[in-house]
Amino acid sequence: RLKNIVLGWNDLLCSKPMMVRDALNQAMDEELERDERVFLLGEEVAQYDGAYKVSRGLWKKYGDKRIIDTPITEMGFAGIAVGAAMAGLRPICEFMTFNFSMQAIDQIINSAAKTYYMSAGFQAVPIVFRGPNGASAGVAAQHSQCFAAWYAHCPGLKVVSPWNAEDAKGLLKSAIRDDNPVVFLENELMYGVPFEMSEESQSKDFTIPIGKAKVERQGTHVSLVSHSRYVSHCLDAAVVLAKEGIECEVINLRTIRPLDVECIETSVMKTNHLVTVEGGWPQFGVGAEICARIMEGPAFNYLDAPATRVTGVDIPMPYAKILEDNSLPQIKDIIFSVKKTLNV
Amino acid sequence: MKNMLTIISNALCRITGRNVGAQTVSELLIDLSEYVNVTSPPAVPALAQTQAQTQRQPPKPPPVSTRAPAAQLVSAQADQLDTPGTRAVVSRSFADFTSQATFDIKKCDVHRLEEGPPLKAELTREQGLRYYRIMQTVRRMELKADQLYKQKIIRGFCHLYDGQEACAVGIEAAINPSDHLITAYRAHGYTYTRGIAVKEILAELTGRRGGVAKGKGGSMHMYAPHFYGGNGIVGAQVPLGAGIALACQYQGNNQVCVALYGDGAANQGQLFESFNMAALWKLPCIFTCENNQYGMGTSVERASASTDYYKRGDFIPGIRVDGMDVLCVREAFKFAAEHCRSGKGPIVMELKTYRYHGHSMSDPGVSYRTREEIQEVRSKSDPITMLKERMLSNNMASVEEFKEIDIAIRKEVEEAAQYATSDPEPPLEELCNHIFSNDSPLEVRGTNPWARLKSVS
Numbered sequence: 024r025l026k027n028i029v030l031g032w033n034d035l036l037c038s039k040p041m042m043v044r045d046a047l048n049q050a051m052d053e054e055l056e057r058d059e060r061v062f063l064l065g066e067e068v069a070q071y072d073g074a075y076k077v078s079r080g081l082w083k084k085y086g087d088k089r090i091i092d093t094p095i096t097e098m099g100f101a102g103i104a105v106g107a108a109m110a111g112l113r114p115i116c117e118f119m120t121f122n123f124s125m126q127a128i129d130q131i132i133n134s135a136a137k138t139y140y141m142s143a144g145f146q147a148v149p150i151v152f153r154g155p156n157g158a159s160a161g162v163a164a165q166h167s168q169c170f171a172a173w174y175a176h177c178p179g180l181k182v183v184s185p186w187n188a189e190d191a192k193g194l195l196k197s198a199i200r201d202d203n204p205v206v207f208l209e210n211e212l213m214y215g216v217p218f219e220m221s222e223e224s225q226s227k228d229f230t231i232p233i234g235k236a237k238v239e240r241q242g243t244h245v246s247l248v249s250h251s252r253y254v255s256h257c258l259d260a261a262v263v264l265a266k267e268g269i270e271c272e273v274i275n276l277r278t279i280r281p282l283d284v285e286c287i288e289t290s291v292m293k294t295n296h297l298v299t300v301e302g303g304w305p306q307f308g309v310g311a312e313i314c315a316r317i318m319e320g321p322a323f324n325y326l327d328a329p330a331t332r333v334t335g336v337d338i339p340m341p342y343a344k345i346l347e348d349n350s351l352p353q354i355k356d357i358i359f360s361v362k363k364t365l366n367v
Numbered sequence: 368m369k370n371m372l373t374i375i376s377n378a379l380c381r382i383t384g385r386n387v388g389a390q391t392v393s394e395l396l397i398d399l400s401e402y403v404n405v406t407s408p409p410a411v412p413a414l415a416q417t418q419a420q421t422q423r424q425p426p427k428p429p430p431v432s433t434r435a436p437a438a439q440l441v442s443a444q445a446d447q448l449d450t451p452g453t454r455a456v457v458s459r460s461f462a463d464f465t466s467q468a469t470f471d472i473k474k475c476d477v478h479r480l481e482e483g484p485p486l487k488a489e490l491t492r493e494q495g496l497r498y499y500r501i502m503q504t505v506r507r508m509e510l511k512a513d514q515l516y517k518q519k520i521i522r523g524f525c526h527l528y529d530g531q532e533a534c535a536v537g538i539e540a541a542i543n544p545s546d547h548l549i550t551a552y553r554a555h556g557y558t559y560t561r562g563i564a565v566k567e568i569l570a571e572l573t574g575r576r577g578g579v580a581k582g583k584g585g586s587m588h589m590y591a592p593h594f595y596g597g598n599g600i601v602g603a604q605v606p607l608g609a610g611i612a613l614a615c616q617y618q619g620n621n622q623v624c625v626a627l628y629g630d631g632a633a634n635q636g637q638l639f640e641s642f643n644m645a646a647l648w649k650l651p652c653i654f655t656c657e658n659n660q661y662g663m664g665t666s667v668e669r670a671s672a673s674t675d676y677y678k679r680g681d682f683i684p685g686i687r688v689d690g691m692d693v694l695c696v697r698e699a700f701k702f703a704a705e706h707c708r709s710g711k712g713p714i715v716m717e718l719k720t721y722r723y724h725g726h727s728m729s730d731p732g733v734s735y736r737t738r739e740e741i742q743e744v745r746s747k748s749d750p751i752t753m754l755k756e757r758m759l760s761n762n763m764a765s766v767e768e769f770k771e772i773d774i775a776i777r778k779e780v781e782e783a784a785q786y787a788t789s790d791p792e793p794p795l796e797e798l799c800n801h802i803f804s805n806d807s808p809l810e811v812r813g814t815n816p817w818a819r820l821k822s823v824s
Contacts, residue, residue, distance in 0.1 A: 099606050099640025106610020109595055133600050140801045141588040143581035147804035178802055202804040319816035
C-alpha cells in the first residue's frame, strides 16, 4: 500500500517528458475539440499527418472539414484563411516553413494585421500563422531564414517564439484563443526534443500568456536574453560559465512582439550586463531592438558595459556542414561574448 | 373650363413632351376629381356628379427602401391655377401607373454552362423606383466626392464609381443582406448598397470621427456587416472572398460571397490560386470581374492575353453580363447565387461596365481614352438613364416622380457633405486604439522614447 502511495505521488510530481511536436499536437487537438470554429489548413497537414508530423492523427480524428490539405499556393490559402477568420472562423494556417510565408506576406500584413485598425475596431481577424522558422540542418539559403524581425516589425501582429514543449503547448493554445493575428514561430530542430512537462500543463485549459518572458535560470553577473532554440544554447553556456564562477541569468523571451521589456530591464538592473542571442541576421534584428529599448529605459544607467548581440552571420545560409555550423551562434560564441562583455 | 383644360393640356405637353389632348385632360380631371376642388363660377355640374360616381383607390404610399435611410420620394404639391376662384390641390395618384412590366434583357455569353440567365426580367414599379433611387444616390455621392476632392477637403486616394452603378445595385438586388461581399478600392458604391449612410461615407472620405471607420480607414477601408471593404492591394481581396465563402460552407448557412475585382486584377496569380481552391472545395463564391475596360491607364487589350474574363476561371463556369443594365445584372446574379447555393461550386462573372472618371482623382482619364468615347457611353448606355427611360416608356412612373427623387437625393447628399465638412477630426487620444481586439490596454511607442501612448481595444 505504501508502494502505491509513493508511485502515485511520483506520477503526480514527474510527468512524462514530451517532445515539442507532441506538445504542439496536443495544443491543437485540445483547441479543435474546445471550439468548433477552429480549423487547420496547410500543405500536407491532413492525410500526410503533417510535413513534420506536428498534426499527426488530427485528420483521422476531425476529418476533412476541420483539417484541410491545400495545394501549394501560399498566397491563395493564406488569403483564404484570413477571409475565413474575418467571416467568423478561427483558422490555424500552417506554412511548411516560414520561408514560404514570404509569398503570402501581403495577406499576413495588409489583410490580417492592419484590418482591425483600418476598420476602427469593426473587423477582427482571429488567426494563427504557424510553422517552423529559422535554420534547420543542411537546407541552405532559401530554406533557412529567420522571420522574427520581419513580422515583429509590424503593428497589429503578435509574434510568438516558444522554446520548450511547455512553451509550445501553452503559447499555441493562447495564440489560438487570441482574437488577433498571431505569428507562431516554431523551430524544426526542436520538434524532436523532449522536455519535462509541469503538472499544470496537463490541464486542457493550460495557457501561457502572450507577451510575458520567463527567467529560465537565475543569475547575477550577466543577463542572457534569447528566444527559441538558442535558449538551450544559453542554458548550456551558462553551465560551462558557472564552472568559472560566472552566473548567467537566462531569459526566455517566449514572445517577440509585444516584447517583455520589463523582464529584461529588471534583470539588467540586477546583473548590469546584457547579451542577446538569436539565430537571425544581425542588422535590424531582435537583438538590435532589445539594445535600443534598454538604452531608452531605466536599465541603461545600470549597464556596466555596452550590450552585446550574438547573432547568425550576416550571409545567406551556406550548405556545407562546416560552413553552416559557422553561420549560426554556437555555445562557444555565447561564452566568448559573455566574457568579453564582462571583460574577463 | 375650356381655359383650364387648355392650361393643363399645355402643361402636360411640356412635362411629358407629348401631345396631350383636351379629351385626355378632362378624363384626367375626372380621375383627379377626388382631390381637386374646382370652385370657379362656371363650375361644371358634370364634375360634381362624377365625384360621387367614380371610384378611386387611395394613393399608394411612396416606396421606401428598408436598407438605406429613406429619402422622401413624393410630396404633396400645391398648385394655383390662374383662373380666379379656382384652386386645385394636386397630389399624385399612383393608381394610373403600370405596377409591373417585363423587359427583354441582353443575352449573356456563357462558359461551361448549358443555360444562362433568363432573357426577360420582371420589374415592379416599386423595385424600379428603388433601383433608380439607389443608383442616383451613388451617382450624386460620387460626384460630390469629386467636388470635395477638388476643394482639397478629401485627400489621398479617391476612386470613383460613377458609371458603374448598375453593377452594385444589380448585385445587391439579387443577393440577400445576409450574403457577403468584398471588393477592391473602388468601393464607395458598395459601401452604400451594403447599408452605410452617405454621410458616414463622405465623413470617412474627409477623415472625420463620424466616418464609418472613424476616420482611420479612408476611401479604401470602409466596412459594414457582411461587407469586408474596401481593399487597397490589387487582387488580395479575391482569396479573402474565397475564404469568406469557405466560412459560409463550413457554417452551413446557405450564404454566398461575391468577391469583386477589376480587369486589371484579373491577371493576378492569387486569383487563379483562389479559383483552384474554390473549385476543388466547391466554395459558394461568385468571383466577379467588373470590366470597365481600363486598368488604371492600360486598356484591356494591352494588359490581358485573353480579354474574355468570364472564361478565365477555365474549369469554373462563367457568365458575361451587360454591366450597364441593372436588370441584366440582377438576373445574372440571381442565377449565379442559385448556382452557388445549390452546391455546384464557384462561378465567374464578368460585368462589362464603364467608369466616367479616371482611375482615381489623380487621373484625368483622358490620356488613354477619348472624350468622345466617354461621351458616347454617357449618352447611349448610362445605367440610370436606361432604367428611367424604360420606366417612363412603360408608364411605370412619371417624370415628376423622378424629379422629386432627384431633389430628395440632392438634399441628402448636400446634407451629408455638410456633415462631412463640419464634423470634427478624430481625437488624438484615439490615435493608437484598435491595434488589437479584445485585449488589455497596451503602451505604444510614439515618435520619441518619452512618448508613451496608450492603446485600447
